[in-house]
Amino acid sequence: MVPTEVFLTFILMLTIFLGFELINKVPATLHTPLMSGANAISGICLVGAFALAGTGHNDLHKWLAVAAVALATINVVGGYMVTDRMLAMFKKKGS
Amino acid sequence: MNTLVQYSYIVAAVLFIYGLKELGSPATARRGNFISAIGMLLAVVAGLLDQAIVDFQWIVLGIVIGAVIGGAAARMVQMTAMPEMVALFNGFGGMASLLVGWAAISNDAGTSTLITIILSILIGGVTFTGSMIAYGKLSERIGSGAVLFSGQQVVNSLIVLGILGGSVMFCLEPANHLWLYLVIALSLLFGVMAVIPIGGADMPVVISLLNSYSGLAACAAGFAVNNNILIVAGALVGASGIILTQIMCKAMNRSLANVLFSGFGSGKVETTKVEGEIKPISVQDAYYILEAASTIAIIPGYGMAVAQAQHVVKELAELLEKNGAEVSFGIHPVAGRMPGHMNVLLAEADVSYDQLLEMDEINPRMENVDVAIVIGANDVVNPAARESESSPIYGMPVINVDKARTVFVLKRSMASGFAGIENPLFYKDNTRMLFGDAKESIGGLVREFN
Numbered sequence: 001m002v003p004t005e006v007f008l009t010f011i012l013m014l015t016i017f018l019g020f021e022l023i024n025k026v027p028a029t030l031h032t033p034l035m036s037g038a039n040a041i042s043g044i045c046l047v048g049a050f051a052l053a054g055t056g057h058n059d060l061h062k063w064l065a066v067a068a069v070a071l072a073t074i075n076v077v078g079g080y081m082v083t084d085r086m087l088a089m090f091k092k093k094g095s
Numbered sequence: 096m097n098t099l100v101q102y103s104y105i106v107a108a109v110l111f112i113y114g115l116k117e118l119g120s121p122a123t124a125r126r127g128n129f130i131s132a133i134g135m136l137l138a139v140v141a142g143l144l145d146q147a148i149v150d151f152q153w154i155v156l157g158i159v160i161g162a163v164i165g166g167a168a169a170r171m172v173q174m175t176a177m178p179e180m181v182a183l184f185n186g187f188g189g190m191a192s193l194l195v196g197w198a199a200i201s202n203d204a205g206t207s208t209l210i211t212i213i214l215s216i217l218i219g220g221v222t223f224t225g226s227m228i229a230y231g232k233l234s235e236r237i238g239s240g241a242v243l244f245s246g247q248q249v250v251n252s253l254i255v256l257g258i259l260g261g262s263v264m265f266c267l268e269p270a271n272h273l274w275l276y277l278v279i280a281l282s283l284l285f286g287v288m289a290v291i292p293i294g295g296a297d298m299p300v301v302i303s304l305l306n307s308y309s310g311l312a313a314c315a316a317g318f319a320v321n322n323n324i325l326i327v328a329g330a331l332v333g334a335s336g337i338i339l340t341q342i343m344c345k346a347m348n349r350s351l352a353n354v355l356f357s358g359f360g361s362g363k364v365e366t367t368k369v370e371g372e373i374k375p376i377s378v379q380d381a382y383y384i385l386e387a388a389s390t391i392a393i394i395p396g397y398g399m400a401v402a403q404a405q406h407v408v409k410e411l412a413e414l415l416e417k418n419g420a421e422v423s424f425g426i427h428p429v430a431g432r433m434p435g436h437m438n439v440l441l442a443e444a445d446v447s448y449d450q451l452l453e454m455d456e457i458n459p460r461m462e463n464v465d466v467a468i469v470i471g472a473n474d475v476v477n478p479a480a481r482e483s484e485s486s487p488i489y490g491m492p493v494i495n496v497d498k499a500r501t502v503f504v505l506k507r508s509m510a511s512g513f514a515g516i517e518n519p520l521f522y523k524d525n526t527r528m529l530f531g532d533a534k535e536s537i538g539g540l541v542r543e544f545n
Contacts, residue, residue, distance in 0.1 A: 004321060005207055005318070008317070008318060008321070008323060008326055011323055011326055011327060011330075012314065012326050012330050015326070015327045015330035015331060015334075016330045016333065016334050017334075018112065018331070018334075019115075019330055019331040019332075019333070019334025019335060019338075020334050020337075020338060022112065022115045022116055022119075022331070022334075022335075023115070023334060023335040023338045023339075024338060025116075025119040026115075026118055026119050027119070027120070027121070028342075028426065028428060028434070028435060028438070028453055029121060029426075029435060029438040029448050029451055030118060030119075030121060030124055030435060030438070031339060031342075031433075031434035031435030031438070032177060032181075032433055032434060032435035032436060032438065032439045033118070033124060033128070033435070033439070034118055034335065034339070034434075034435070035181055035302070035303070035306050035335070035336075035339060035433065035434060035435070036177070036180075036181050036184070037114075037115075037118060037127075037128050037131060038115075038306060038310065038331070038332045038335045038336065039181060039184050039185055039188065039306060039309065039332070040131070040132070040135070040184075041111055041131060041135070041310075041328045041331060041332050042185075042188045042306075042309040042310045042312075042313045042328070042329060042332040043135070043187075043188055043191070044135070044138060044313055044324060044325050044328035044329065045188065045191040045192050045195050045312075045313045045316050045325065046139060046142070046158075046191070047138050047139060047141075047142035047322065047324060047325060048142075048195045048199075048313075048316050048317060048319075048320045048322050048325045049157075049191065049194070049195050049198070050142045050143060050145060050148060050154055051142075051145050051147040051148055051320065052195065052198040052199060052320070053148075053153055053154050053157065053198075054145075054147070054148030054149060054150045054151060054153070054154050055147070055148075055149065055150070056149040056150040061197070061198040061200070062153070062198070064194045064197050064198040065194065065195065065198040066153045066154070066156070066157045067157070067194050068157075068190075068191040068192075068194035068195045068198065069153075069154055069157030069158060069161065069191075070157040070158075070160045070161040070164075071161065071187040071188070071190050071191040071194070072161065072187070072188065072191035073157065073158050073160070073161025073162050073165060074161045074162075074164050074165035074168070074184065074187050075161075075165065075184050075185075075187045075188045075191065076135055076139075076161075076165065077161060077162045077165035077166050077169070078164070078165030078166065078168050078169040078180075078184055079165070079169075079184055080128065080131070080132040080135070081165070081166055081169035081170065082168075082169035082172060082177075082180065083128045084125065084128055084129070084132075085169065085170075086174070086177070086439055086442070087121075087124045087125040087128055088125060089174075089439070089442040089443050089445070090121045090124065090125075090442045090448055091442070091445065091447060091448070092121070092122075092447050092448060092449060
């Protein structure tokens with residue numbers, strides 16, 4: 001059986017190349033929303049923090065993870081909302 | 096159940112990818128962001144179904160607090176303050192990765208897990224303090240200049256060695272928390288040290304790079320907790336940040352290493368002699384010239400953001416068009432403090448995005464432009480980048496406003512720009528300086544037209 005890390009690294013490599021392909025097509029005019037939208041995606045750590053925050057043990061690690069949940073949520077909610085606010089402003093003449 | 100969670104992650108990953116693809120055009124970008132948000136929602140719901148979770152109350156509390164703060168910040172922030180906002184959010188993402196890595200430490204973790212944990216802590220820590228310094232510089236809470244001191248390289252090398260040593264010792268002796276605290280402290284310190292030598296005008300590079308780090312930190316955290324959605328999402332963000340960093344560096348014709356380590360523009364005085372004299376112009380005279388012009392190019396820079404002049408610029412552009420002139424905007428890739436900064440401001444002022452031309456589009460047309468109006472831009476229109484080999488920015492692609500028939504430069508005073516580089520544009524025969532606050536000067540022109 002191949003160890004899990006190998007699979008995860010495999011995913012990582014493919015995703016990086018996919019990311020390059022996707023982002024290269026984004027025009028300069030959208031770079032700020034792209035960046036804040038990407039930022040929101042990096043709040044995905046949230047999901048990683050769940051299992052650690054919900055162990056039921058009342059120890060330091062739980063509180064660290066709860067803090068991580070709060071910070072990552074700021075990133076996710078704030079990031080998506082502010083990106084939406086920006087993108088709503090991008091208009092073509094007459095539309 | 097666990098299989099269902101994993102499949103949901105796959106769907107979430109597809110939504111992220113599709114969302115980013117839709118960001119490739121202004122017409123579909125808003126929908127793309129929405130699709131990506133749905134992906135995130137799905138990942139969060141799936142994550143909450145994880146059977147290891149026995150205690151939900153604190154998670155929910157964390158989410159509520161984060162959502163309230165994030166939502167309020169996103170609503171209240173001004174468009175001109177967007178760079179510091181992005182830096183701040185970035186920092187939170189980095190800190191979250193650091194905390195996840197830290198919380199993932201357990202006594203039965205194998206060496207490979209410990210390595211990914213320490214990477215998550217390290218990258219997260221550097222992202223956090225680096226972003227906070229970038230935030231401070233962008234919001235002018237701390238001086239935006241480059242901070243250099245003698246022995247900086249030595250200090251930084253020692254920090255890096257300390258991080259490496261501490262990380263190795265942590266992996267060998269995970270039970271000894273001293274190593275963990277050492278790495279956390281040093282990575283936080285390194286984030287500060289890495290960003291202080293970088294000046295304000297180089298912030299587009301820094302903020303792109305930190306963006307990439309926050310993704311990589313999420314990636315490392317994904318390895319630490321064996322979660323593939325973290326890896327996929329983190330890698331996408333990491334790739335996006337790297338590409339933006341490359342674009343910014345290329346737009347300045349400098350290597351990433353040069354941006355990061357040279358302390359560019361830290362007040363070294365340049366000695367090249369510039370010939371010619373400064374010719375100021377009054378608002379009224381500028382109006383007469385503009386009224387007769389039929390092709391006008393507006394080149395905004397960071398000064399437009401500082402003066403909050405984007406709305407009055409749009410007003411002027413409309414009046415000029417009504418007067419029969421053709422108006423376009425020339426946007427340099429590194430104008431402003433983050434990639435696409437000017438585009439967002441002009442979009443806020445309701446300027447149509449097809450009026451915004453990139454540098455390569457506007458330069459060939461410059462010879463046919465009657466009046467080029469430079470608003471608060473300096474280095475990105477400096478002809479020395481083309482002409483003077485001794486200039487520190489020689490070789491940087493610039494918008495060739497000096498080739499227009501007439502150039503108006505709106506500027507507060509003759510104090511040299513951020514980088515302390517003389518700009519021969521101000522001394523050219525076809526250049527007229529319109530001194531004063533950009534918003535007031537343009538407001539004056541608008542009043543003349545009315």
